[in-house]
Amino acid sequence: MSTYTELKGLKVKYLAANPDPGTAGDVWYDSAAFALKAFVGRKAWSSGGNLNNARFGAGGAGTQTAGLIFGGDSPNVAHSEEYNGAGWSEGNNLNTARHFMGNAGTQTAALAFGGEAGGSNDNQDESETYNGTSWTEGPNLSQGRNRLSGCGTSTAALGIGGQVSTTATTETEVYDGSSWTDTGHALNTARGGNSSTATGTSTSALMVGGWTGTANTANSEEYNGSSWTEGNNLNTARRAFGIFGSQTAAIGAGGYASTDGSTAVEEYDGTSWATSPASISSGRSGMAAATSSPSIKGMVTGGINENTPATLTVTEEYNNSFEVITASTWAAGGTVPTTLRGGGGAGTKTAGAIFGGNQSPSPGNVATTLEYDGSSWTSGGNLPAVIVNNSGTGTLTAALSIGGVNHPTMIDATNEYDGSSWTDAGDLPTAQQGMASVGTTSAAAAACGTTTTGPAAPGTTNTSYNYDGSSWTAGNAANTTGTARSGFGTSTAGVMVGGYTPGGGGAYLDDTEEYNGTSWTSGNDDLLVRSGFGAAGTLTNGIAYGGEDPGWPTGLLTTTGYDGTNWSTRPSLTTQHHSSGYSGAGSTDNFYAGGGPSGGTPDNATTTEEFSGDVAVETGSTIDFD
Amino acid sequence: MAIFIYGTVNNTGKNFFTHEDRRNFFLRGYTGHDGSNYVDTWVIGNNEKGALWLAEKNGTEKTKSEAQTLVSAAVTLAQTAWTNNNVDGESADEKVARIGSKPGAITIP
Numbered sequence: 001m002s003t004y005t006e007l008k009g010l011k012v013k014y015l016a017a018n019p020d021p022g023t024a025g026d027v028w029y030d031s032a033a034f035a036l037k038a039f040v041g042r043k044a045w046s047s048g049g050n051l052n053n054a055r056f057g058a059g060g061a062g063t064q065t066a067g068l069i070f071g072g073d074s075p076n077v078a079h080s081e082e083y084n085g086a087g088w089s090e091g092n093n094l095n096t097a098r099h100f101m102g103n104a105g106t107q108t109a110a111l112a113f114g115g116e117a118g119g120s121n122d123n124q125d126e127s128e129t130y131n132g133t134s135w136t137e138g139p140n141l142s143q144g145r146n147r148l149s150g151c152g153t154s155t156a157a158l159g160i161g162g163q164v165s166t167t168a169t170t171e172t173e174v175y176d177g178s179s180w181t182d183t184g185h186a187l188n189t190a191r192g193g194n195s196s197t198a199t200g201t202s203t204s205a206l207m208v209g210g211w212t213g214t215a216n217t218a219n220s221e222e223y224n225g226s227s228w229t230e231g232n233n234l235n236t237a238r239r240a241f242g243i244f245g246s247q248t249a250a251i252g253a254g255g256y257a258s259t260d261g262s263t264a265v266e267e268y269d270g271t272s273w274a275t276s277p278a279s280i281s282s283g284r285s286g287m288a289a290a291t292s293s294p295s296i297k298g299m300v301t302g303g304i305n306e307n308t309p310a311t312l313t314v315t316e317e318y319n320n321s322f323e324v325i326t327a328s329t330w331a332a333g334g335t336v337p338t339t340l341r342g343g344g345g346a347g348t349k350t351a352g353a354i355f356g357g358n359q360s361p362s363p364g365n366v367a368t369t370l371e372y373d374g375s376s377w378t379s380g381g382n383l384p385a386v387i388v389n390n391s392g393t394g395t396l397t398a399a400l401s402i403g404g405v406n407h408p409t410m411i412d413a414t415n416e417y418d419g420s421s422w423t424d425a426g427d428l429p430t431a432q433q434g435m436a437s438v439g440t441t442s443a444a445a446a447a448c449g450t451t452t453t454g455p456a457a458p459g460t461t462n463t464s465y466n467y468d469g470s471s472w473t474a475g476n477a478a479n480t481t482g483t484a485r486s487g488f489g490t491s492t493a494g495v496m497v498g499g500y501t502p503g504g505g506g507a508y509l510d511d512t513e514e515y516n517g518t519s520w521t522s523g524n525d526d527l528l529v530r531s532g533f534g535a536a537g538t539l540t541n542g543i544a545y546g547g548e549d550p551g552w553p554t555g556l557l558t559t560t561g562y563d564g565t566n567w568s569t570r571p572s573l574t575t576q577h578h579s580s581g582y583s584g585a586g587s588t589d590n591f592y593a594g595g596g597p598s599g600g601t602p603d604n605a606t607t608t609e610e611f612s613g614d615v616a617v618e619t620g621s622t623i624d625f626d
Numbered sequence: 627m628a629i630f631i632y633g634t635v636n637n638t639g640k641n642f643f644t645h646e647d648r649r650n651f652f653l654r655g656y657t658g659h660d661g662s663n664y665v666d667t668w669v670i671g672n673n674e675k676g677a678l679w680l681a682e683k684n685g686t687e688k689t690k691s692e693a694q695t696l697v698s699a700a701v702t703l704a705q706t707a708w709t710n711n712n713v714d715g716e717s718a719d720e721k722v723a724r725i726g727s728k729p730g731a732i733t734i735p
Contacts, residue, residue, distance in 0.1 A: 331645040453724075575654070
């Protein structure tokens with residue numbers, strides 16, 4: 001008897017849009033595109049956030065969205081940095097600066113062991129464990145060595161091969177969380193070659209390539225907890241490449257194959273190595289890898305380009321996914337009609353406003369409001385009075401202008417904008433300028449203004465106020481006294497960062513404070529000190545950009561992002577904006593940096609830049625029929 | 627091969643450079659002055675897409691030295707304007723508070 005399937009065939013979903021959520025292997029008929037489609041994995045490398053410290057021969061651990069790099073060379077360093085999938089933030093250093101070490105584990109439970117510290121093939125035997133905050137000395141290897149490989153976890157790791165001085169070894173040691181033991185399970189081919197040539201677990205490992213002491217090797221071996229077994233070789237002999245994945249599915253990228261850093265990538269399916277169609281863009285060797293990554297989603301970073309030679313900060317992320325990822329960056333927006341600096345801002349990159357500020361050299365401070373629709377700027381209703389260094393928060397149709405100055409008069413006024421005109425709102429208890437503000441017209445917080453003018457800012461405070469939609473009341477003071485700080489988020493989940501302290505010329509700040517509606521709590525510092533910059537987003541997804549630092553007035557292009565715990569790098573602005581004060585609200589996918597002077601030419605900056613965060617779109621592939 | 631190319635073309639605003647442009651090549655903008663007018667001066671990643679971007683904008687390619695001269699001229703004008711921007715009775719600190727610090731030199735990469 002015939003079955004339904006034999007008579008009718010397999011059913012395929014008839015959809016007007018992609019399946020949501022999608023799963024790899026989904027097949028459907030796209031009625032809008034008149035095509036049969038499927039979610040098919042695409043192999044591709046894309047750029048990630050740059051390291052703060054260029055280096056090669058570093059250790060790596062973790063995943064593409066929670067990575068870790070530690071140590072490294074040129075010069076020999078102890079630096080440790082954490083990756084959140086977008087940028088790197090500084091962590092606490094290794095106790096022993098070193099490079100060419102073994103590595104294992106995750107961002108919150110990592111292991112570093114062995115390596116070279118003196119720069120002449122010396123043999124380190126120390127191991128250190130990382131708990132997500134700091135490195136702690138652990139038990140020593142049985143055999144000190146350099147250029148060894150590692151894999152596994154912080155409590156079940158392998159230290160494989162390496163060199164004792166310049167002699168390649170076959171030794172395999174196992175770490176059980178308390179001590180290192182020589183397993184007696186020797187590699188078939190003695191080799192060193194750097195830290196990132198092994199992957200897997202302590203009972204299911206893969207050791208690939210390396211340096212035998214006389215030549216690069218293409219040899220690949222598998223470990224089952226008892227012995228090493230020969231596998232099929234790499235297509236190209238190489239050492240010092242980045243590897244992640246498992247014994248049955250691994251990716252090996254770049255490395256030192258001949259005289260230059262390779263861009264070639266090979267993939268392992270548990271049986272043989274094949275050249276991947278996706279190569280890295282930055283040829284290099286000695287990179288660190290996110291060793292705990294699966295083979296479909298990994299990351300390599302740092303390294304050295306032997307052609308130049310130059311140590312690198314470059315991070316590249318690997319995805320074998322049906323998602324097409326568009327990386328975050330800045331783009332040009334509409335030109336601001338007049339030059340402005342030091343005003344307030346509110347809203348988003350498609351519905352924003354800037355108000356007040358200074359139009360130098362003439363007419364000076366202004367009462368102007370300019371509205372932005374995502375394309376161009378148009379005039380809005382004027383503020384009741386000319387003002388500069390006022391703080392702004394809210395949206396285009398519900399914005400607050402808080403305090404400010406019209407030299408030499410300090411302003412206590414708060415004004416509310418409804419999208420067409422400004423009205424008086426409750427005055428600040430004390431007239432001041434340069435406050436950081438967060439929130440909306442019905443629930444805001446503002447802090448850290450100054451009641452005086454001049455860079456010494458003797459009137460700088462740590463005072464904080466809460467706004468309920470009609471009046472301001474004193475709140476708990478911030479932890480750091482400063483002004484010209486920037487804020488983003490809400491009145492109950494807000495962030496204030498940067499600024500400068502009073503004193504002889506002022507000292508610039510990188511301090512971060514979080515506000516919960518009642519009190520300010522110190523967070524981890526931004527990656528740089530600055531004041532007079534833009535900021536936007538939420539407590540767990542915010543960015544800060546541009547501004548000025550002690551090198552002012554060259555101005556800053558730097559953008560950093562905050563994830564609620566740490567700051568990390570983001571794509572830089574194209575042109576300099578400082579003292580702009582023009583920032584938006586909402587998510588980091590949705591704001592603008594408008595106006596503000598560019599370094600060296602404070603009268604001539606009318607540029608706007610728009611930021612878009614990373615976007616991942618599930619994209620179906622069309623199935624063709626021959 | 628040089629890492630950067632240099633050129634001048636004025637920023638016309640929205641979509642003058644796009645998110646895709648920024649992903650395709652390095653781009654930094656500076657204000658320059660050619661003796662008569664301000665002119666936006668760009669440092670552009672030296673790849674096919676970077677060169678094509680400058681050509682499509684009808685930009686004028688410059689040498690690094692020429693680009694640096696333009697940027698330095700704009701800085702000099704800004705410094706002169708800053709020096710001449712005074713209010714009777716104003717202290718140095720008050721001047722900085724009013725219009726910011728004196729512009730400093732810029733060295734393009």
